[in-house]
Amino acid sequence: MGGPLELQSKVLSSSLCTGCGACTSICPYLNAVEGRAVLLEPCGREEGRCYLFCPRTEVNLPHLERRTFGALRTDPVLGFHSSVLKARAAREEVRGRAQYGGTVSSLLLHALREGKVDSVVLTGSSDGVYPEPTAARTEEEVLRCARSRYLLSPSVGEVVRLLRKEEGGRMAFVGTPCQVLALRKIQAYEEEWEVSRVELVVGLFCTWALSHRAGEFLRTKLGGRRVRRFDIPPPPANLFVAETEDGRVELPLDEVRSFIPPSCRVCFDMTAELADLSVGMVEGEEGWNTVILRSERGRELFEEASRRGEVETAPLERERLEHLREASLMKKKRSEEERERLGARYLKEV
Amino acid sequence: MKDPLNVLVVGVGGQGNLLASLLIGSAATEEGFQVSVGETYGATQRGGSVMSHLRLSRRRAYSPLMPEGRGDVLLGFEPVETLRALGTYGNPGIRVMVNPRPVYPLEVLSGQTKYPEVEKVLEAIRELSKEVVVVEATELAKEAGDARMQNVVMVGCLAASGWLPLRPESFRKVVVELFGENSPNLRALELGMAGGRR
Amino acid sequence: MSRIGLDRPGKRLLLSGNEGIARGALEAGVQVCSGYPGNPASEVVEALLEASKEFDLYVEWSTNEMVALEVAGAAAATGLRALTAMKNLGVDVCSDFLMTVNLSGTRGGLVLVTGDDPAAHSTTTELDTRNYARLADVPLLEPSTPQEAKEMTKWAFELSEELGLLCMVRSVTRLSHSRGVVELGPLHRERRKPEFAAPPPWTSGSSTFTCMFHDMLHQKMRTAAEKFETSPFNRYEGPENPDLLLLTSGPSYTYSAEAVELLGLQDSVGILKLGTTWPLPEELLFKHLSHAGGVLFVEEIDPFLEQNVKALAAEFASRGLGPLNFYGKKSGHIPAVGELNTELVLRALSGLRGVSYSPRPPEYASRGEELVSGYVPGRSMAFCPGCPHRASFWVMKRALKWDGREAVVTGDIGCYSMGLLPTGFSVEQTLHCMGAGIGTACGFGKLERFGFDRPVVSVSGDSTFYHACIPALLNAKWNSSNLLHVVLDNSTTGMTGHQPHPGSGVTASGEPSAPIRVEDLCRGIGVEVRVCDPFEVDEATRTLQEMLKGKGPRVLVLRHPCPLTEGEKRKRRPRVHVNQEKCIGEECGCMAFCSRVLGCPANIWDYPKNKAKIDEVLCTGCGLCAKLCPAGAIVVEEGG
Missing domain, CATH: 3.40.50.970 (Thiamin diphosphate (ThDP)-binding fold, Pyr/PP domains)
Known part of the structure; x- marks a missing residue:
């Protein structure tokens, strides 16, 4: 347990802030500045939500898993899940606007249409570079936010804002593993807000993200062209590709990687292990997503959407599953080394 | 009358000490006294403690600051400021008229220290004074149209108290000269005078 | 009239x-x-x-x-x-x-x-x-x-x-x-x-x-x-041959006279009050020194009379002025710093004359001290309710924190000198004389080549800007010093009672005069300048943070009128109040932000309910606290 002083010393001063917005959206003493939290002055409390909710302070994974799934994981690499498979949006126009297979958009549209949720908190971007947390309520609003953002987004802050203002109704949330972790901490520890209003949490696979400073770099490199989609083609290309309104721009991946913040290097979670279901790309196959079904709620939604023909599914090939497990394990190992190096012992091992 | 008669007006920057001491001083000048009025203002007008010293004499112009322990009458716009002034200028013969409405200092607002219970402060003031009159001047000033005129209300109370060798008429004259016949200040003065007699 | x-x-x-x-x-x-x-x-x-x-x-x-x-x-x-x-x-x-x-x-x-x-x-x-x-x-x-x-x-x-x-x-x-x-x-x-x-x-x-x-x-x-x-402004009162002569000038004379009276020393102590203190009336001094047993100088600040009269006394020795004991600042009888008052003269006199003085019973004095120390909190200076400087310094504090580098902030002379104090969130770090803020910033801003890479921010008010900052701004431009000068423009000379200045659009006597705007001056000499309202807290903070990243001289004008000017006072004040249902008080996410941090005298606390409250007598309706309240519990009713 801790308050702003501990947050400062354990997270902010080691640049481990993920910029999720969990603390800055509720506190006048913490401001979100260029993708990170800045403490103006300690409020004087010894314990506070800022520390409690932060995805880079102590994580009691077993507690969060029991709370989310009613049980502990049996798979140490991919986390609690019931199945892993391939899926894609059945509708062509959804796939056309999506990063890979459009599964996330399809599921969200389904949830909204069926009245399972009233709004969806996700991250859009008007220039294609800088992230903008958005509470979407319509099909068009959801589709406008489709495709991956590479910069850290304060989208948890948006959920918190809605919870506090008693707005947003029943919500779905789409986020990266660190954002999902923050959200699960909020749901586990917050006593006053109606946290159960976040009915569905969709996790996105994530190996790393880019700090806010990368935005300036990209904008300069792209010369103000609006970005439609960023992508990293499979190795050995070693490229970071921006598809812009005026064509394709290739950047050396290593240059872009220099903007990976320290907070990503300590992250143990590639597949958003606390989400209701997690979605990512399929290595080496355009137009499809890998889906990990985790909670009962996640599975139900997915199956219903599939029954209604919103998503098409296919089994995930064995070698692809192995590849996924390998990647996840690799991230865990790197994280452990980095945490060891920094002395950042925030994770209670499972 | 004790000569010189030493009158203190204390409050917080912004409460209108200056006008209060000008009214009392002018009334005394009107009645032929030698008057010295010392003001502690300048930067202290920004929310700090402020104090006016008035010295009335038939003999000569005294210094604008009374010596410690020699106050005869104290007009206090704020309870802890009144007590603070008593600590320095009080003596067993002093008479005090006080507005009990606190103005919280930064130290209290910032949580470094607590503002004491007003009743306790008034008790302390009573212990250190020969006579104490508590005047809800801010409330009376609201009746006159503006809570900020508590200073004029307090002067009115003092004028009617008989503690000063000055006629209430002289105060009226001074207020009319400064603000005219129909000013809310005159109303505040009259309300204070009535309140002082209550 | x-x-x-x-x-x-x-x-x-x-x-x-x-x-x-x-x-x-x-x-x-x-x-x-x-x-x-x-x-x-x-x-x-x-x-x-x-x-x-x-x-x-x-x-x-x-x-x-x-x-x-x-x-x-x-x-x-x-x-x-x-x-x-x-x-x-x-x-x-x-x-x-x-x-x-x-x-x-x-x-x-x-x-x-x-x-x-x-x-x-x-x-x-x-x-x-x-x-x-x-x-x-x-x-x-x-x-x-x-x-x-x-x-x-x-x-x-x-x-x-x-x-x-x-x-x-x-x-x-x-x-x-x-x-x-x-x-x-x-x-x-x-x-x-x-x-x-x-x-x-x-x-x-x-x-x-x-x-x-x-x-x-x-x-x-x-x-x-x-x-x-022979000037009538020099007067002597006391016996013909006093044991001790008080030599004094200015209000110190009134303290001296009262001290002598209170101690009943009129028969042995004389007072020579000088009204003409340069050049000194030498013969008059010779006469009085010749009759005195000793001399106590009672004057404020420097030992001006003390040193000059002593120099004269050395000359007078050849005319038969005997050895004289001189007391004053050098001997420690009169404090060498600060203001004098009757007590200080009483103390000097009672020491020198061996008489005691006590204005009230000692039990009363000690009980008084006890009650004061038991109940009376300190009261430090604060910006007035509604003061735009509170908003400006909050903006500066935030922007500097956002920036994250340890900026040097040089202050200047005006109400905003209180930027050194908690009421200005202790943002300023220096204070000297008119114009010294930007002048010293010119110096701090040229130390980069020696490894001093902290950003440099100087602060001045509008009146001070016109008074003494312009030559330093020219210097910064000429020598390309890295500094951001923030002008806290409250459109008046606030500290001294709201006198107009070259930017006001009127002269002292109220004649119209085309206002000279800070931003026009800056543009005229090719200095980057931007203008914000400090009450637009987020916008002003972002602007300041952005400008901090620049190089060379830059000027940010934070403009909002002082609420104490006559014109502003006449305006109808919006009524501000706290919706205590919404107020989260000292809970996580607020911790009494309005009263504890903002430090506006009108943001008081409702102790029984442990919720925020507005002192409506003090509040000017500026709405800053409402803008910053994390719970949205402070309500501004326009036209109140």
């Missing part, structure tokens, strides 16, 4: 020392008055300003004291009577001209009124301007009461004219801002016609001419000394 212009000789009025000085000037027929606002001298100019229409005076607030003295000096050179008034530090600013106009002289009476500030109530130094009288070799008068302030000022004009030399009148805060009964004298309404006759040129010359003028100055001062021997 103005108060000080009352045409009723013999009428007794309660006037401040400053008003007394102004009345004295009217009685002397002053025609031109200038000054720059500064505690404790501002009200001299303000009082004359009030009387300017009925007496056909020209009164101006000048951009700084240097120009002010030059304006008055020019008028006096044409034969008019002219006065300029300034605070102690103002004399530093105008000293260049002072050190030459003493040589070039004057035709009409030229009076320089200086307001010293013992204890530095509202100044950053205890500078004793009497030293300037000695340095410039000009006559110096020191009044002790408002009545004397009037008489001496009037006489200063006559003396100045007779000698052809500027004459100084030195006041101190305790006199300038105290009131006393002043008996009015006849007004002088005759208007002179200015004439500037050449030759001889009006100059302090150079080489042999300067020496000639210097010699003439000494001659003038000898004449002044002769006149001072």
Whole structure:
């Protein structure tokens, strides 16, 4: 347990802030500045939500898993899940606007249409570079936010804002593993807000993200062209590709990687292990997503959407599953080394 | 009358000490006294403690600051400021008229220290004074149209108290000269005078 | 009609020392008055300003004291009577001209009124301007009461004219801002016609001419000394051969007289009150020193009388003045710093005379002390409710934190000097004199080559900007110093009582005058400048943070009017109140942010409910707390 002083010393001063917005959206003493939290002055409390909710302070994974799934994981690499498979949006126009297979958009549209949720908190971007947390309520609003953002987004802050203002109704949330972790901490520890209003949490696979400073770099490199989609083609290309309104721009991946913040290097979670279901790309196959079904709620939604023909599914090939497990394990190992190096012992091992 | 008669007006920057001491001083000048009025203002007008010293004499112009322990009458716009002034200028013969409405200092607002219970402060003031009159001047000033005129209300109370060798008429004259016949200040003065007699 | 212009000789009025000085000037027929606002001298100019229409005076607030003295000096050179008034530090600013106009002289009476500030109530130094009288070799008068302030000022004009030399009148805060009964004298309404006759040129010359003028100055001062021997402003009271002689000037005289009276020492202690303190009346001093058993100097700030009289006493030894004990600042009987009062003189006297003094029963005093220390909290200065500086410093604090590098923030002179204190979130780190904020920033901003890579921010108010920041801004541009200058523009000279300045659009007397905007000035010299309203907290913070990243000189104007100006006070105030249902008090996510952090005196606390509350008597309705309340619990009702 801790308050702003501990947050400062354990997270902010080691640049481990993920910029999720969990603390800055509720506190006048913490401001979100260029993708990170800045403490103006300690409020004087010894314990506070800022520390409690932060995805880079102590994580009691077993507690969060029991709370989310009613049980502990049996798979140490991919986390609690019931199945892993391939899926894609059945509708062509959804796939056309999506990063890979459009599964996330399809599921969200389904949830909204069926009245399972009233709004969806996700991250859009008007220039294609800088992230903008958005509470979407319509099909068009959801589709406008489709495709991956590479910069850290304060989208948890948006959920918190809605919870506090008693707005947003029943919500779905789409986020990266660190954002999902923050959200699960909020749901586990917050006593006053109606946290159960976040009915569905969709996790996105994530190996790393880019700090806010990368935005300036990209904008300069792209010369103000609006970005439609960023992508990293499979190795050995070693490229970071921006598809812009005026064509394709290739950047050396290593240059872009220099903007990976320290907070990503300590992250143990590639597949958003606390989400209701997690979605990512399929290595080496355009137009499809890998889906990990985790909670009962996640599975139900997915199956219903599939029954209604919103998503098409296919089994995930064995070698692809192995590849996924390998990647996840690799991230865990790197994280452990980095945490060891920094002395950042925030994770209670499972 | 004790000569010189030493009158203190204390409050917080912004409460209108200056006008209060000008009214009392002018009334005394009107009645032929030698008057010295010392003001502690300048930067202290920004929310700090402020104090006016008035010295009335038939003999000569005294210094604008009374010596410690020699106050005869104290007009206090704020309870802890009144007590603070008593600590320095009080003596067993002093008479005090006080507005009990606190103005919280930064130290209290910032949580470094607590503002004491007003009743306790008034008790302390009573212990250190020969006579104490508590005047809800801010409330009376609201009746006159503006809570900020508590200073004029307090002067009115003092004028009617008989503690000063000055006629209430002289105060009226001074207020009319400064603000005219129909000013809310005159109303505040009259309300204070009535309140002082209550 | 103005108060000080009352045409009723013999009428007794309660006037401040400053008003007394102004009345004295009217009685002397002053025609031109200038000054720059500064505690404790501002009200001299303000009082004359009030009387300017009925007496056909020209009164101006000048951009700084240097120009002010030059304006008055020019008028006096044409034969008019002219006065300029300034605070102690103002004399530093105008000293260049002072050190030459003493040589070039004057035709009409030229009076320089200086307001010293013992204890530095509202100044950053205890500078004793009497030293300037000695340095410039000009006559110096020191009044002790408002009545004397009037008489001496009037006489200063006559003396100045007779000698052809500027004459100084030195006041101190305790006199300038105290009131006393002043008996009015006849007004002088005759208007002179200015004439500037050449030759001889009006100059302090150079080489042999300067020496000639210097010699003439000494001659003038000898004449002044002769006149001072018989001046009624020097008075003795006490026995013919006192055991102890108190030598005193200014308000210290009133403390001395009261101390002697309280101790009942009238038969053994005498007081020589000097009103003319430079040049010293040597014969008068010889006479009184010869009769005294010992001497105690009672004066404020520097040992001016003490040192100069001691030097004279060495000369007097050859005339038979015996060994004398001198007491004062050097002996430690009188404090060498701070303001004097009756207690301090009582303490010195009771020590020297072996008498005791106790104004009240000791049990009462100790009980009083006990109750005060038990109940009375400290009360430090704070920005007024509604003050735009509170918003500006919150903006600065945030932007500097956002920036994350440890910026150097240099402060300047004005209400915003309190940026050093908790009320300004302790954002500022330096404070000296007018213009020193940006001046020192020029220096900090050039240290990068030696490895000093902290951003440099300087702060000034608008009036201070016009007064002393422009040369430093030019310097920063010329030498490309890395600094961000923040002008806290409250559209007035707030600290000294809301005098207009070059940006106001009006002159001192209310004549319209095209406003000189800070941003226009900056653009004119090619300095990047932006303007924000500090109450638009987020926008202002973002702008400041962005500008911090720049190089070379940059200027950000944070503009919002002071709520205490007459115009602003007349506006209808929105009513602000707290919705206590929504207020989360001291819970996580607030922790009494409005009252505890913002520190506005109107953001008080409802202790029984442990919720925020607004003191509606103090609140000006600025709405800053409502904007920053994390729970949205503070409501502003427009048009309240």
